[in-house]
Amino acid sequence: MSITGALLDRFPQAALTAAVATQAVGMLGLYAAGTDPVAAVVFLLLMGSALGPVFMTTQNAMLHCAPGRTDIALAANSGAYNAGIAAGAALGAMSTPPMLGRQVKSSSWSRNHDSDVKVVLPPSAR
Known part of the structure; x- marks a missing residue:
């Protein structure tokens, strides 16, 4: 974020473009190599590091x-x-099939921690 502050005064449009492009690279990388845990962490870090600068540049504008x-x-x-x-979040929820709720409920973590976590599914997903 300290880099963003220095760039905002000199190159405000380039700072926003670079932050959005960094997020796009992170998302495309997750799509292409997201099944590899190391790659997923790298691309998530990339996306997360660009989140603050996007907000800072829009505030500056x-x-x-x-x-x-x-x-x-x-x-x-x-x-x-x-x-x-x-x-x-609403678009993601509408585009996710109800089957995913069952997969979360039947995960090994939720079976082993049944007393700690309750997954509540809507009646249509049961």
Whole structure:
């Protein structure tokens, strides 16, 4: 993140492009080699390291767009960011087949820790 702060003043558009491109490389890497545990960790680290800079660059852009009302600009940016997270989770939930819930319930971890964790499935997935 310290690198992002230094780049934002000089190259704001390039900082955002680099952060989004880093996330894209991480996602494509997970798609291509995500079954290998070492590769999965590397690509997840890559994606995670780009998450903060994306948010920082959008905040920086919002502050430049509304210099007189920075409180509202930051609140709008945070709200839009969280709405995007919620929308992504909703789309993921709608596109996941109900069969995945059964796989989670029948995993060895949940069988060995039945008293600790309860997986609640909707009636349609049982």
